[in-house]
Amino acid sequence: MSDRVKPLVASVESEAARAAGSADGGSPFRNEAIMGYLFITPSVVLFLIFVLLPAILALFLSFTRYDILTPIQWNGFANYERLARDPLFAIALRNVVTYTVMFVPLMVSLSLLLALALNRNVPGIRLFRTLYYIPVITSPIAASTIWIWMLHKDFGLVNEGLGLFGIRGPAWLVNPDYVMFAIVLVTLWQGLGSNMVLYLAGLQGIPKYLYESAMLDGANSWGRFVYITLPSLRTTSFFVVTLSLIGAFQLFDQAYAMTNTGVGNSTRTPVFHIYQTGFERLNMGYASSMAFVLFFIIFLITIVNLRVNRSQAEELG
Numbered sequence: 131m132s133d134r135v136k137p138l139v140a141s142v143e144s145e146a147a148r149a150a151g152s153a154d155g156g157s158p159f160r161n162e163a164i165m166g167y168l169f170i171t172p173s174v175v176l177f178l179i180f181v182l183l184p185a186i187l188a189l190f191l192s193f194t195r196y197d198i199l200t201p202i203q204w205n206g207f208a209n210y211e212r213l214a215r216d217p218l219f220a221i222a223l224r225n226v227v228t229y230t231v232m233f234v235p236l237m238v239s240l241s242l243l244l245a246l247a248l249n250r251n252v253p254g255i256r257l258f259r260t261l262y263y264i265p266v267i268t269s270p271i272a273a274s275t276i277w278i279w280m281l282h283k284d285f286g287l288v289n290e291g292l293g294l295f296g297i298r299g300p301a302w303l304v305n306p307d308y309v310m311f312a313i314v315l316v317t318l319w320q321g322l323g324s325n326m327v328l329y330l331a332g333l334q335g336i337p338k339y340l341y342e343s344a345m346l347d348g349a350n351s352w353g354r355f356v357y358i359t360l361p362s363l364r365t366t367s368f369f370v371v372t373l374s375l376i377g378a379f380q381l382f383d384q385a386y387a388m389t390n391t392g393v394g395n396s397t398r399t400p401v402f403h404i405y406q407t408g409f410e411r412l413n414m415g416y417a418s419s420m421a422f423v424l425f426f427i428i429f430l431i432t433i434v435n436l437r438v439n440r441s442q443a444e445e446l447g
Contacts, residue, residue, distance in 0.1 A: 192418035199412065209419035219420060221395050222403045223427075225310070229399075230378040232314045237374045238367065241322050245329030246359075259330070263323035270320065274387035277316045278303065281388075303389055306396035313397060316384050321377070325370050332366035333359070368439045372432055379428050400424045 192210070195203040213219055248259050265273065280287045281302040289299025302312040336359065344354050360367075382401040391398040400420065408417030 188418045188421060191415050192422050194415045196415040197412040198414060202415075205415070209416045210423070212416065213419055213423060218395065218398065219400065219403055222398045222400045225395075225397060226379055226381060226399050229310055229314065229381060230375065232310070233317060233378050234371065234374045236314065236318055237321060237325060238370055240318065241325035241370065242329050242363070242367075244322060244326045245333055248326065249330055249333045259326075262326055265320045266323040268320065270383035271387050273320055274316060274384050277312075277319075278388055281312050304393060306393045309389055309392050309397055313381070313384050313388065316388065317381070320384075321374075325374070328366055328370055329363065332363045336362045364439070364443060368435070372435055375431055375435065376428055379424065379431070 191202075193204060193206055195205045195208075244262060248255060248262070281289075283289060283299070283301040283304065286299070286302075288302070292299040300308045302308050340358050340362075341354055344358055349357070380401055381399045382405065385392075385397045385399050386402055386405075389397045391402065401424070404417050404420045404424070407413050407420065
C-alpha cells in the first residue's frame with residue numbers, strides 16, 4: 131500500500147470505528163443522555179413532590195373522614211356515596227356545564243377571529259397584539275375587582291354604555307339570570323390573549339404557497355379559509371378546545387371574587403364547593419372525594435374530545 135493511501139485508509143477506519151462506537155451507545159450519545167437526564171431531574175423531582183405525592187395523599191384522604199383537628203378515620207366509599215346525594219355539588223356541576231356551553235364556543239371562535247385580524251403585516255400590529263395579551267398577565271382577582279365596578283347596576287361603565295343606545299342595563303352581578311353572562315364576559319376578556327397567540331402561531335406556520343395555489347384556482351377568501359386555514363389549524367384548535375374545557379370546569383377565581391356563590395347558588399362551581407368544604411368546613415376527606423370526581427369528569431371529557439378530533443382527522447385524511 132502506498133504512503134499516500136495509508137493515511138486515507140487510517141482516517142476512514144477511525145471514522146468507521148467512531149460511528150460504530152456511537153451506534154453501540156458510545157460516549158457521545160451516552161454523555162448526551164446523561165446531560166438530558168440531569169436537566170430534567172429538577173422538574174421530575176418537583177413534579178413528584180408537589181403534584182404526584184399530594185395527589186396520592188388526596189386519593190387516600192377521599193376514603194377517610196379527616197378534619198385536620200382529629201385523627202384520620204377510614205370510612206371507605208362513604209364520601210362518594212354522600213357525594214351522589216349532595217344537592218349543592220349537583221348545582222355546582224349544572225352551573226359549570228352552563229358556563230362551559232357558553233364559554234368554550236365563544237373562546238374558540240373569538241380567539242380565532244382575533245388571530246386572523248392580527249395576522250397582518252401592517253405598521254403597529256405588534257402593539258395591538260400586546261394590548262390584547264395584557265389581560266392574560268393580569269391577576270384574576272384584580273381583574274374581577276375592576277369588572278365589579280364596570281358591571282355595577284347604577285354607575286358601571288357597561289350599563290352607561292348601554293344607556294347611550296337606550297338600553298337599560300341589568301343588575302349583572304345580582305340578577306341570577308345575568309350573572310353567568312357577566313362571568314363569561316370577564317373570563318373571555320382575560321383568556322382571549324393566550325389562545326390568540328396559539329392561533330397566531332398556527333396561522334404563521336401555514337405555507338404561503340397553499341394560498342397562492344388556491345388563488346390561482348379561483349378560490350375566494352371564504353374558500354381559502356374553509357379548505358386551507360381551518361384544516362391546517364386542526365391541531366391548534368384541538369389544543370385550544372382542550373385547554374378551554376379544562377379551564378371552564380376549573381372556574382373559581384372570577385366567580386368567587388365577583389359573586390361568591392351568587393343569588394341562590396347561581397354561580398357556585400365545583401372548585402368553589404371543594405374549597406368551601408375543605409378549607410372553611412375542614413372536611414378534607416369529603417373535599418378530596420369531590421376533587422377526584424371532578425378530575426375524572428375532566429379526564430373523560432378530554433378523552434371524548436381526543437376521540438372526536440381523531441375521528442375527524444381520519445375522515446379528512
